[in-house]
Amino acid sequence: MVGPGSEGSGMEECSEDRCWEDLARDALGLIFCKLSLQEILTVVPGVCKPWSRVVSGADCWQDIDIQEWSQQSEPDKITRMVHMLLSHSAASCHRLSVSRLPNDSLFAFIADHAQSLKTLEIPRSEIGDGIVEDVAQRLTKVTFLDVSSCTKIGARALEAFGKNCKSLVRLWRVMHPMDAAGKVCHHDEARAIAYNMPKLSHLDLGYLLIATTDVVEIASRCQDLKFLDLRGCWDVDDKILQEKYPGLKIIGPCVDDCFGNNFWDECLDDDSIYSWEEFMDNDYFAIGSDDEAIWDDDHVLEGLEVRFYGGVFGEGFAGLDWPESP
Incomplete structure (x- = not known):
C-alpha cells in the first residue's frame, strides 16, 4: 500500500482522508435516503451543520414512511409530523405512507x-367523501x-380518485369485518371502481360486502x-371468476391463518422509544440557537415522542387480525 510519503502527487492525493462534510449536498442526500427515518431525524442532524442542512432540505423527504409510528401516535402528533415532513419535502415527495389521518x-x-405524489397510503384515516x-x-x-379501513369514505371518494388519478394502477380497499357493521353492501364502491379506474392491474378488496356480479x-x-385479492x-x-378470467390471479375469498410465529411477541420485542425532549435538549437545537438548526419551525416537535417498531408491519399487515369466515 502506498503511504503519504510515497512518490507521485496523484498517489498521495488518493491516500488522503476525505471529509464527509465536503461531499456535494446531492450526494449526501442520496446517502441519507438509505437510512431509516429514526436515524435521519435523531442522529444525522446532530453530527454537524452541513449534514443538518442536508436533512432539512427536500432531497431526504421524497419517500416518507411513518406508517408504523403513526399507528401508535396521538392525532395531534401525527398532524405535526406530517406538516413538518411535507414542508421539508418542498412538494417533491413521491411517496407518503401514514396511518390514521x-x-x-x-x-x-x-x-x-x-403535487409530485405517486404513492399515497393512508389506511384507517378519518377523511370524508x-x-x-x-x-x-x-x-x-x-x-x-391505499384507503383501507377509511370508513367515512365510500363510492363518491373512489369515483373522485378514479376520475382524477388517471394513472392509478394499484388500489387497496381492504376493510375489517367491524368496518362493515351496519352496512348492507358495497355494490356502489365496486361500481365506482369498475367505471372510473380502468388502468388497474392490482386490486385488494378484502372483506368488502360485494357479490360475484360486482367483481x-x-x-x-x-x-x-x-391480481385480485378477495x-x-x-x-x-x-x-x-377463474373460469371466466383464467389469466387473472385471484386470492380468496378464504382467509389463511397468519399467526403461526408469535407475531405480536416479535413486535413487542423490537419496541424502542426515542424522546423528542432529549433530542431537543441538545445545545445546537435549543431555542434561540442560530437559524441553521433543523427542526425549529415554530418548534413543532416540542414534546413529540417517536416510537419505532422493527419493520414488521409490511404489506401483509392489513388483515392479520381478520377472523375466519362465520
Whole structure:
C-alpha cells in the first residue's frame, strides 16, 4: 500500500482522508435516503451543520414512511409530523405512507404540498367523501392508493380518485369485518371502481360486502387487471371468476391463518422509544440557537415522542387480525 510519503502527487492525493462534510449536498442526500427515518431525524442532524442542512432540505423527504409510528401516535402528533415532513419535502415527495389521518384538514394539507405524489397510503384515516372530491384534482400523479379501513369514505371518494388519478394502477380497499357493521353492501364502491379506474392491474378488496356480479363488472372493465385479492368477500364465487378470467390471479375469498410465529411477541420485542425532549435538549437545537438548526419551525416537535417498531408491519399487515369466515 502506498503511504503519504510515497512518490507521485496523484498517489498521495488518493491516500488522503476525505471529509464527509465536503461531499456535494446531492450526494449526501442520496446517502441519507438509505437510512431509516429514526436515524435521519435523531442522529444525522446532530453530527454537524452541513449534514443538518442536508436533512432539512427536500432531497431526504421524497419517500416518507411513518406508517408504523403513526399507528401508535396521538392525532395531534401525527398532524405535526406530517406538516413538518411535507414542508421539508418542498412538494417533491413521491411517496407518503401514514396511518390514521385524524381529519379532513390534514388530508387537504397533503394534497396542497404533495403535487409530485405517486404513492399515497393512508389506511384507517378519518377523511370524508367531501374533502376527497374537493382535493383529488391535486393528486393526479398517484399510481398506488391505499384507503383501507377509511370508513367515512365510500363510492363518491373512489369515483373522485378514479376520475382524477388517471394513472392509478394499484388500489387497496381492504376493510375489517367491524368496518362493515351496519352496512348492507358495497355494490356502489365496486361500481365506482369498475367505471372510473380502468388502468388497474392490482386490486385488494378484502372483506368488502360485494357479490360475484360486482367483481365480474370490475374485471370486464379493468382489462389490465392481473391480481385480485378477495379474502373475506364471502358472497363471491371464485370458481366462476377463474373460469371466466383464467389469466387473472385471484386470492380468496378464504382467509389463511397468519399467526403461526408469535407475531405480536416479535413486535413487542423490537419496541424502542426515542424522546423528542432529549433530542431537543441538545445545545445546537435549543431555542434561540442560530437559524441553521433543523427542526425549529415554530418548534413543532416540542414534546413529540417517536416510537419505532422493527419493520414488521409490511404489506401483509392489513388483515392479520381478520377472523375466519362465520
